[in-house]
Amino acid sequence: MDSHDSSELPEIIPTHIAIIMDGNGRWALARGLPRLAGHRAGTENLRRVIEACIEFGIRYLTIYAFSTENWGRPKEEVEGLMDIFEDVIDQELQELSDQGVQLRHIGRLDQLEPVFRDKVLHALDFTKNNQRLILNVAFNYGGRDEIICAIQHMIKDGVTSDAVTADLVNQYLFTAGVPDPDMIIRTSGELRGSNFLIWQGAYSEWFFPPVYWPDFDKEQLRLTLEEYGHRERRYGRLSPGAEEIDSNAC
Numbered sequence: 001m002d003s004h005d006s007s008e009l010p011e012i013i014p015t016h017i018a019i020i021m022d023g024n025g026r027w028a029l030a031r032g033l034p035r036l037a038g039h040r041a042g043t044e045n046l047r048r049v050i051e052a053c054i055e056f057g058i059r060y061l062t063i064y065a066f067s068t069e070n071w072g073r074p075k076e077e078v079e080g081l082m083d084i085f086e087d088v089i090d091q092e093l094q095e096l097s098d099q100g101v102q103l104r105h106i107g108r109l110d111q112l113e114p115v116f117r118d119k120v121l122h123a124l125d126f127t128k129n130n131q132r133l134i135l136n137v138a139f140n141y142g143g144r145d146e147i148i149c150a151i152q153h154m155i156k157d158g159v160t161s162d163a164v165t166a167d168l169v170n171q172y173l174f175t176a177g178v179p180d181p182d183m184i185i186r187t188s189g190e191l192r193g194s195n196f197l198i199w200q201g202a203y204s205e206w207f208f209p210p211v212y213w214p215d216f217d218k219e220q221l222r223l224t225l226e227e228y229g230h231r232e233r234r235y236g237r238l239s240p241g242a243e244e245i246d247s248n249a250c
Contacts, residue, residue, distance in 0.1 A: 012229040013056060013058065014183050015058070015179055015182055016059065016061075017060070017061055017183050017184070018061075018062040018181040018183070018185070018196070018201070019049070019061070019062070020064045020187070020196055021046070021187060021216075022190055022213055023213045024039045024214060025039070026038070027042075027212035036081075039080070039081060041214035042213045043084055043088050046063065048218060049061075049216065050099070050133065050135065051099070052221050053133055054099060054101075055218075056221070058133065060133075060136065060179065061134070061135050062106070062137075062181060063135070063136070064138045064141070065137050065138055065139045066081065066107075067142055067196075068107075068108075068140060069195065082116060085116070085139070089120065090119075096127065096135070097126060101132065101133045102127045102128060102129070102130040103127045104137070105124060105137055105139060106136050106139075107138055107139050107141030108145070109140065136175065138197075141174070141196075143195045143198035147198070150169060150172035154169075154172055180204065181197060182204060182228070183228050184197065184204045184206050185206075185209065186207070187212060188211070190208070191208055203236070207228070209223075
């Protein structure tokens with residue numbers, strides 16, 4: 001049993017958290033296992049983190065599952081990842097739906113094998129009416145590619161330059177209709193954004209817990225949320241009272 005429960009969480013709970021699930025391969029290598037064993041451990045951990053998010057009252061969770069750059073990894077690893085993702089859909093879809101999870105995809109599906117693509121589309125349709133947790137799966141996703149895609153669609157729609165606003169761009173992104181992430185977590189201690197939600201994360205709070213993704217459990221998430229609750233989000237503005245303090249300075 002956990003030594004903490006959701007009643008001990010800070011009052012400020014983010015609406016939307018996003019996670020770069022980093023460190024699966026290193027987790028496996030540290031244990032003398034093949035890299036794909038780490039990826040399988042990572043998918044098993046995702047189930048636990050989803051359950052924790054539901055318990056903590058988080059409404060949106062976005063996970064970085066596979067980037068547009070990940071196609072450059074060794075063929076055996078890419079094929080193994082695809083098999084793992086298919087297994088997750090086959091084995092976890094009903095349970096996710098029963099938990100009230102709505103699956104959404106952000107990124108492009110056109111590079112996937114037709115059978116896999118059909119499974120993804122089925123999963124999206126199967127869970128479309130669930131509202132307890134919106135799970136955005138960034139698969140074949142890249143932040144720059146997303147912005148390029150948005151620009152291309154605006155041009156096709158005949159949007160004039162003077163009509164382009166931040167709100168309009170938001171409507172053309174893969175995440176249209178989803179609030180920007182309040183916090184972005186990258187596990188494993190790496191300090192990079194890696195082309196993830198580069199528009200949406202402009203004012204997100206970033207966290208870099210020094211644990212590999214398979215070890216980022218409910219307690220690690222609770223600690224990160226606790227730290228989030230102590231941060232002051234200013235969105236480029238001054239803190240309340242800061243102008244008065246500055247005006248009294250010599």
